[in-house]
Amino acid sequence: MDEGKKRCFVVMGFGTKTDYVNGRKLDLNKSYRLLIKPVVEQKGIECVRADEIPHSGSIDVQMYRELLKADLVIADLSTANPNALYELGIRHALRPYTTIVISEDKLVYPFDLNHILITKYQHLGDAIDYEEVGRFRQALGNLIDEVIDKNESDSPVYTYLNSLIPPKTQQEIKESIETSPESSQNEDTGKALSLIIQEAESAVEIKDFDSARDLFQSAVLLSKINQEQSDTYLIHRLAFCTYKAAKPDLISSLYKSLDLLISINLAHTNDPETVSTAGAVEKKLYECGEGDQHLENSILYYQRSFYLLNNRYNGINLAITFVYRSNSNIVSNEKERIADLVFAQRTWKRVIFLCERDWPMILIKEKTDASFDSTTEESQEMEEYYARQKFWITVNRAEAYFGLGNFELYGKYLEEAKKIPHPKWMWESFTDQIGRLEAELRKSGHLMDPIWTPPA
Structure with a gap:
């Protein structure tokens, strides 16, 4: 920490989080990296989020210290994160000014926040509109200039209780925090949670799932210090890497992955990421x-996540599980088999609709973002993001037409997918599912209307 610099503490979640009210998934790391941190640092202010602080002592002590001492606090309430709301309340109680509140514009607030000025930005789920990046960076920069050296209350506590005097014991609090046993250790001996997560994601990129699993396990343990519940984002990633590592074998790793998801209230949660991950694990266990x-x-998990998100990924997987069931011992007669095949056909048709809806939206966004004045790293990230989005839309459309028996359009989109840059594993994942789907439809496709005839 540079003692000569002002310091900004950012209150927000990290990783991909779900807004439970509307089911939208938001990549909060991109919000922080693209919208907040560069603006703060351009103002010559040190910027830190909780997961970037080395955790060698109590995480609560460090969090309270930041809320008390930071020259500026920016609180992002997106996804109505209860921790962020709680920490904002603490800041408003401790400091009468230099607090900025932001959120993505579709947030439905859990209670009346009309008395708080909230600066909003537009979020595109797992991506951010780069035109919006430029607009919001300027707005946030102007807001920082307005509040950083201005002793004007932005805390409703000090606004409505206007005779309230900020605590006179701040120096005593500061001294007690700095001399507490938890903070007496050398902070540099710990490793920031954000660094561990970054190393884990890098390991995922190169398919080193053993290392990624171990790193996410460390991140989960670190995040649980003084917390009763694990961070769901970390559990999702740990569950994914656990079954991908397939150690000591695939089946036992799948069960371990399922146990992790059960630990975050799988039976009752409305988090689509949790239930869709469980759907993938249960599907793989059946295939094994x-x-x-x-x-x-x-089927139950994919249905829950598909109806919550209405997206292509859950739709394409829900359809094949219906086909699986049509050939399983679960159904007892031909009418039930036909019913499952009808459900599959309807789901494929919905997937095609979603593909046709998403494709022009992706092209427009890609064209807009291509004009954004970005760094080489940001430009490469944009290219990879849009290539992957276009690849999955194309192969989802191909798979849906394959299931419906329209092999002409299946072939068309198959060839288009080959031309889109993509990692090898994405093609392998697609062709593996097509192979499984064909094997199942060869058994029951004659019950479909029109009859599904195997490709020549």
Whole structure:
């Protein structure tokens, strides 16, 4: 920490989080990296988020210290994160000014916040509109200039209780924090949570799932210090890497992954990321021969996540699980088999609709973002993001037409997908599912209307 610099503490979640009111997934790391941190640092102010602080002592002590001492606090309330709301309340109680509140514009506030000025930005789920990046950076920069050296209350506590005097014991609090046993250790001996997560994600990129699993396990343990519940984003990533690592074997790793998801209230949660991950794990367990109950569970999880998000990924996987069930011992007669195939056909048609809806939106966004004055790293990130989005839209459309028996359009989109830059694993994942789908439809496709005829 540079003692000569002003310091900004950013209150917000990290990783990909779900807004439970509307089911939208938001990548909060991109919000922080693109919208907040560069603006603060351009003002010559040190910027830090909780996961960037080395955790060698109590995380609560460090958090309270930042809320008390930071020259500026920016609180992002997106996804109505209860921790962020709680920490904002503490800041408003401790300091009468230099607090900025922001959120993405579709946030439905859990209670009346009309007395707080909230600066809003537009978020595109797992991406951010780069035109919006430029607009919001300027707005946030202007706001920082207005509040950083201005002793004007932005805390409703000090605004409505206008005779309230800020605590006279701040120096005593400061001294007690700095001399507490938890903070007496050398902070540099710990490693910031953000660095561990970054190393884990880098390991995922190169398919080193063993290392990624171990790193996410460390991140989970670190995040649980003084917290009763684990961070759901970290559990999602740990569950994913656990079954991908397949150690000591695939089946046992799948069960371990499922246990992790159960630990974050899988039975009752409305977090689509949790239930869709569970759907994938249960589907894989069924494919590994672990029994029909896993297929039933997979269908239920994919249905929950598909109806919550109405997206292509859950739709394409829900459709194949319906086909699986049509050939399983779960159904007892031909009418039930036909019913599952009808459900699959309807789901594929919905997937095609979603592909046709998403494709022009992606092209427009890609064209807009291409004009954004970005760094080489940001430009490469944009290119990879849009290439992957276009690839998945194309192969989702191809798979849906394959399931419907329209092999002409299947072939068309198959060839288009080959031309889009993509990692090898994405193609392998797609072709593996097509192979499984074909094997199942060869058994029951004659019950479909029109009859599904195997490709020549």
